[in-house]
Every structure is written in C-alpha cells, then in structure tokens.
Amino acid sequence: MQALVLTDYKKLEIQDVQRPVIASPTQVLIRIKAAAICGSDVHGYDGSSGRRRPPQSSWVMKEAVSSRK
Numbered sequence: 001m002q003a004l005v006l007t008d009y010k011k012l013e014i015q016d017v018q019r020p021v022i023a024s025p026t027q028v029l030i031r032i033k034a035a036a037i038c039g040s041d042v043h044g045y046d047g048s049s050g051r052r053r054p055p056q057s058s059w060v061m062k063e064a065v066s067s068r069k
Contacts, residue, residue, distance in 0.1 A: 003060045004035075009047040017060065030067040 003017045022029055043049035 005060055006041075006045060010045060012045070030065075032065050033068045034066040036065075 001017060001019050002014050005013050005015045005017075007013050020029060037045075040049060
C-alpha cells in the first residue's frame with residue numbers, strides 16, 4: 001500500500017509501506033478513499049513544532065480519513 005511520508009522538513013514522498021496486520025478480531029482494515037492532515041502535521045512539515053524530526057523518524061502523514069462501502 002502507499003502512504004504520504006514526511007522524509008525531511010518540507011519534503012513529502014509517496015512511498016510503498018507494509019500493509020498493517022490485523023492482530024485481533026476487533027480490528028478491521030479499510031480501503032481509504034480520501035485523507036487529510038491536521039494543523040499539527042503542517043507544523044511538523046515545516047519544522048515549526050519541533051515534535052517531528054525527520055529523517056530520524058519518518059512520519060506517515062494522516063489525520064482524518066474517509067472510506068467507501
């Protein structure tokens with residue numbers, strides 16, 4: 001599957017990542033139709049928050065998602 005990954009400040013890449021493993025019967029895997037990032041992710045993108053320090057910890061950008069039936 002693919003993910004939008006913050007690899008360095010102000011640098012995003014679409015990368016192939018490992019598909020999540022369903023570890024219990026209460027978990028589900030959904031197909032994402034659309035996704036958005038929040039303001040704190042934007043601050044991580046531009047380096048102004050200090051919470052995300054790429055490339056030491058690449059960050060998969062995600063916040064709110066929409067799926068389909």
